[in-house]
Amino acid sequence: MAARLQAGDALILVDVQLDFLPGGSLAVSHGDEVVPALNRYIAVFRRLTLPVVATRDWHPPDHCSFQAQGGPWPPHCVAGSDGARFAPLLDLPCEARIASKATTRDRDAYSGFEGTDLDEWLQRAGVSRVFVGGLATDYCVLNTVRDALRIGYATFLLADAVRAVDAQAGDGERAIAEMRRLGAVAIEFGQIAA
Ligand code: VGL
Ligand code: ZN
Numbered sequence: 001m002a003a004r005l006q007a008g009d010a011l012i013l014v015d016v017q018l019d020f021l022p023g024g025s026l027a028v029s030h031g032d033e034v035v036p037a038l039n040r041y042i043a044v045f046r047r048l049t050l051p052v053v054a055t056r057d058w059h060p061p062d063h064c065s066f067q068a069q070g071g072p073w074p075p076h077c078v079a080g081s082d083g084a085r086f087a088p089l090l091d092l093p094c095e096a097r098i099a100s101k102a103t104t105r106d107r108d109a110y111s112g113f114e115g116t117d118l119d120e121w122l123q124r125a126g127v128s129r130v131f132v133g134g135l136a137t138d139y140c141v142l143n144t145v146r147d148a149l150r151i152g153y154a155t156f157l158l159a160d161a162v163r164a165v166d167a168q169a170g171d172g173e174r175a176i177a178e179m180r181r182l183g184a185v186a187i188e189f190g191q192i193a194a
Helices: 033-045 118-124 136-149 172-183
Strands: 009-013 050-059 097-101 129-135 154-163 184-189
Touching: 009 033, 009 136, 009 154, 033 050, 033 129, 033 154, 050 136, 097 118, 129 136, 136 154, 136 172, 154 172, 172 184
Parallel strands: 009 050, 009 129, 050 097, 129 154, 154 184
Antiparallel strands: none
16 A cells, blocks of 8 residues: 555654663663655655644653653763764754653653653644654554554554564554554555655
């Protein structure tokens, strides 16, 4: 199935931040490979003047998801830190909307819709279909796609522009299967028609 891009489409880049790339504090293996993959999508969306949105994990230094507070993760994406920066090679348009999530100590948020104005912003921009890629397949991509579908967006998973944490072997594949079961359409760049 091909997807012909049209007005009402938006690209959502999930958490393409240094801490999730090789060398980062919560590195996703091969996470850097999403950058050139996403850049190809960004180029097409820009050419068609379709909106590009980037989510980012933006935690306080004592966030509840960090091991020191009893959470599952090493410290990562502390607001304003180097590790929280977007990948420098990501061609993030300067007009891209940025949604910061999990910004308070006592709540985590894997979905870009959780505790942000992302839905409101997309609705105001007339968006009805979202194309989602980034990091990580089995956490923030999964939960962002799940919320998008629940809210009612037609949702495409950019299967060639996601990578998984795979805390348990197969988590990424299971997440993709779950997103498809819920109604997401998995596509690769070659299936995009501009
Ligand atoms: C994420 C683990 C912790 C993600 C964020 O962006 O997928 N994963 N915080
Ligand atoms: Zn996090």
